[in-house]
Structure formats: C-alpha cells, structure tokens
Amino acid sequence: MSLWKWAGGLVLGCAATLAQAELGLRTDGQVFGLAPSAPPAAFIQHLGEPTAELPLQQGRRGLLYGNALLLVFEGERLREVRCWKVQQFTDELFVGWLQDVERKGQPEGFVVDDRLRLGMPRQQVGAYLAGLEEAGDERSDLLQKNGRQIWLGYGPAPDYHLGDDPEQAVLVSISVLFEKP
Template identity: 50%
Template structure:
C-alpha cells in the first residue's frame, strides 16, 4: 500500500469517527469530510454499505442509509444529499414509508454549514438563510448557497406532519444540491 493510499484510509477512518457525532455538510465544498466530487465507493467506504440502492428519475440513483439519509448520484457524480428527521413522520408528508426502514446508528444528526440542524425551530433556520436568494412557503424554504440550491422542509413540532396555521414548526428535512448546473 502506498503512503498516499494509507493516508487516505487513515483520513477516512478518522472522518468516520466524527460521522458518528454529527453528519457535517458544507455547501459547495465538503460532505462528511469528503469532497462532493468523491465517488459512490468513497462514500461507501466512509459510511458503510447502503441499506438500499433506489433508482430515481433521470437515471439517477439514491444510496439510502437507514431511514435518515440518502445520497443521490448521477453516474459517479454526487448531486444531492437528502436527510430527514424521521421518528414521528406521518403519511401526509409522503415520507411515512421511511418509518418502515430500519435506522442506522450514527446517522441521526445532520448539520449544514455549522448552522442548520434537523429539529431546530423554523425561525432559527430562516435566520441562517438571511441574505440569501430564495423563497419560502408555509411548509418549505429554498435558498441558493455557493451557487447551489438548498431545500428545507418544515413540519409540526409534535408529529413532524405538515403544521396547521400558526402551529410551531421545526426543520424536518433538508436537501443540499451539488453540481446543480451540470449533467442535467
């Protein structure tokens, strides 16, 4: 094994230890300690074997990790990182099926740019998006960070279902896009 391969393996092992605490994504630059240009095999080495591989629209494929994380690839290019706060999802979010997927230890926490965390109040999430181009409605928000779209889904504090008017909301799903202008 060459020195550069040994260094890569050690970096991945050390990175996987930090994955257990929180999954860190930095829009435009870093996904769990790997560059967004890393291959599906690199992510498999970091996160372990996917729970399932799902065929998606346009020839894309999703590597589903437990019931909280999916990496979406077009060929060998990472296009999206999707995550969900699952424990109380209901069918009206069309994600109730995730409750039937076994959880994976170490994939519960998710943080974007050190500021956006699943489960945080909507008001705090919107503060993190201040000054960015984007829009929002009663159940979601979209912003452009580093030239890439970031989508946030909000739900009820109690059930994670769509909230009724005036009911407090928390961040229950988050999608970070990479290379959005390429390979469409």
C-alpha cells in the same frame, strides 16, 4: 496498561463516536469529509454500506442510510443530499414505511455549514437565511448559498400541534443540490 493510555483511548473512542453521530456538509466545500465530486464508492467506504440502494428517475440512484438520509447520484457524481425527520412522515404522506427501516448504527444527525440542523425552530433558521437570496412559503424555503441550491421543509412541532392547519414551526427536511459542472 497505564491509566493515561486507557483514558486517552477512551477519549479517542468517544470522539470517534461523536464524529460519526453527526454528518457535516459545507456548502463551500466538503460533504461528510469528501469532495462533492467523489464517486459513490468513496461515500460507501466513508459511511459504510447503505441500508438500501434505490433506483431513481432519469437514471439516477440513491444510497439510503438508515431511515433519514439519502445520497442521490447521477452516474459517478453526487447530485443531491436529502435528510428528514422520520417522525414527521406518516403513512398518509406515502413515506411512512421509512419508520420501519432499521438504522443499524447509521449516523444520527446532519448539519449544514455547522449551523443548520433538523428539528431547529423556524425562528432560528431565519438567522442562517439572513442576507441570502431566497423564496419561500409557509411550508418551505428555497435558497442559494455558495452556488448550492438548498431546499428547507418545515412541519409542525411534534409536541403541541394536532389541528387541521398546524403552524409549520420546525425544520423537518433539508435537501442540498449539487449542479452539474
């Protein structure tokens, strides 16, 4: 095998690994490279087998990937994508069990519109919100972008706050809702 062929294969392999490491959602288009109207089977084929399939209220079902990504379906249609930073969830919040879920090579990141990522300081999130209609409080923001409802949840920065009322300084949860057609 030539050195060029080997190096080319290495670059392609690294690019594929990087592409799988972070999942992208566009509020004006695709969800992880698929149309939002794609059925659950298409998402499973694209992302791999989910870690768990969860029954949810109102006949919905969730496909849990790793311990920090949930795709919510109503019938054959995607209704919501949720992601969160696991280290922010403790047993006191009744979702600490997620810390024990094995990742098994699941995607590591999640990005909305190539700009909004978990772990971002709240000040940086403000640039994404500029010009959008939104409502919010000290713990969350709710906004509309490209016809999608987006909920952003904030938590304390894990490196410096341990008090009773820590500043909600870091983006720890993102949910994107897809309305019925």
